[in-house]
Amino acid sequence: MKELSTTGYYYSFGTKEPVKEKDSSVVSRLARMKENFEKEGLRKTVEAIIIVHNHNHPHILLLKIANTFFKLPGGKLKPGENEIDGLIRKLTKKLSPIGTSVSDSPWEVGENIATWWRPNFEQILYPYIPPHITKPKECKKLYVVTLPEKCTFAVPSNLELIAVPLFEIYNNSQRYGAIISSIPQLISKYHYVYLSLDA
Amino acid sequence: MKELSTTGYYYSFGTKEPVKEKDSSVVSRLARMKENFEKEGLRKTVEAIIIVHNHNHPHILLLKIANTFFKLPGGKLKPGENEIDGLIRKLTKKLSPIGTSVSDSPWEVGENIATWWRPNFEQILYPYIPPHITKPKECKKLYVVTLPEKCTFAVPSNLELIAVPLFEIYNNSQRYGAIISSIPQLISKYHYVYLSLDA
DSSP states (O other): OOEEEEBOSOEEEEEESOOOOSOSSHHHHHHHHHHHHHHHOSEEEEEEEEEEEETTEEEEEEEEETTTEEEOSEEEOOTTOOHHHHHHHHHHHHHSOTTOOGGGOOOEEEEEEEEEEEOSSSSOOBSSOOTTOSSOSEEEEEEEEEOOSSEEEEEETTEEEEEEEHHHHTTOHHHHHHHHHTHHHHTTTOEEEEOOTTO | OOEEEEBOSOEEEEEESOOOOSOSSHHHHHHHHHHHHHHHOSEEEEEEEEEEEETTEEEEEEEEETTTEEEOSEEEOOTTOOHHHHHHHHHHHHHSOTTOOGGGOOOEEEEEEEEEEEOSSSSOOBSSOOTTOSSOSEEEEEEEEEOOSSEEEEEETTEEEEEEEHHHHTTOHHHHHHHHHTHHHHTTTOEEEEOOTTO
16 A cells, blocks of 8 residues: 655744735636636646644645635646646746745655646546546646645735545535546545654 | 546446345345444455446446446455455456356456445435544445456346436436446546457
8 A cells, every 4th residue: 555644733823915816707717727728728727635643643735715716736847847846836836935945845745646637728627537638628637745844834914724534525526616526536545554753 | 647548338238146135125224234334344345346337438337236236346355455456356246257266257356436425324325434434334446447358247137237328317316326326426537548359
């Protein structure tokens, strides 16, 4: 069985300047996606499943936006950018204190554990390319990311970083969406080794 | 990206004697599970995700029982039995022509891709051990199994072996249950290489 070490809550949290949302609505977001597709082709995004633990139960770190949306940290790759480099760049930019360089960042990127596809300029993604779709519009790859025992976060002040237990996420696509709500199944194969600084 | 070669439908199918169901009802099945738990402890089961393709879309092989239930091929390990040996034994017994020895069987067992837990003597399983459960009753491991280009099946006459496309399984827990309906997410990380004997 694959072992995965997770760490507890020994993290320092700070805040930093808010991140501006690029789009004011879903419609404008999909329109921008279409515009970019015409210029750059397939949109490639990478997101991190960061697993921590509390009371010996795994939790996932999620960004909460405007008290309603939840998303995994990550984002869009630059054209030609390597997936792992791009994910580290995005995580550092979003979650590390200002001035942290990519080489000092704490993220250890592990397995690509799932891949989702957006067949059209619409909100819905699938964990496969649907039949008859020859030109999907986005490919989103999820990576398992682990943290060192100590780590300092700085979260943009318009976002909240929260640790959500698997039992809350599981089967709860209404609240967390199709992608996040199936994370418990994806990581079920791991045998967790709960590290504790108290030991 | 992990590559996974899948084969098409170049299989021969036959039938063999029906397999007797050990239990006549869910209640008697759960009662037998409890009885065995007292003798043997944690029940360990292994199941196969056998991926084939048709029209360049992945399909999963499922056993259909009494025209209503669907299950993955596999079953219970003997006490102390190795997971991979046990899965090959079960697949050979259930799906290969009578007289096929385990060493002649076509199953190539790959990654353990998910693990489900039964916390109580009840029907529901979870992809994690729920908090406060110290003695789960069953641990079910799913393995990805691939097939050679040619293969002969013999399916018990009271069962039907069917290939179901991912788009039919996805998000359809009502028909296929929680475990089977999340297979598309589990195997989404693979880049499929569709082998064809026509080439």
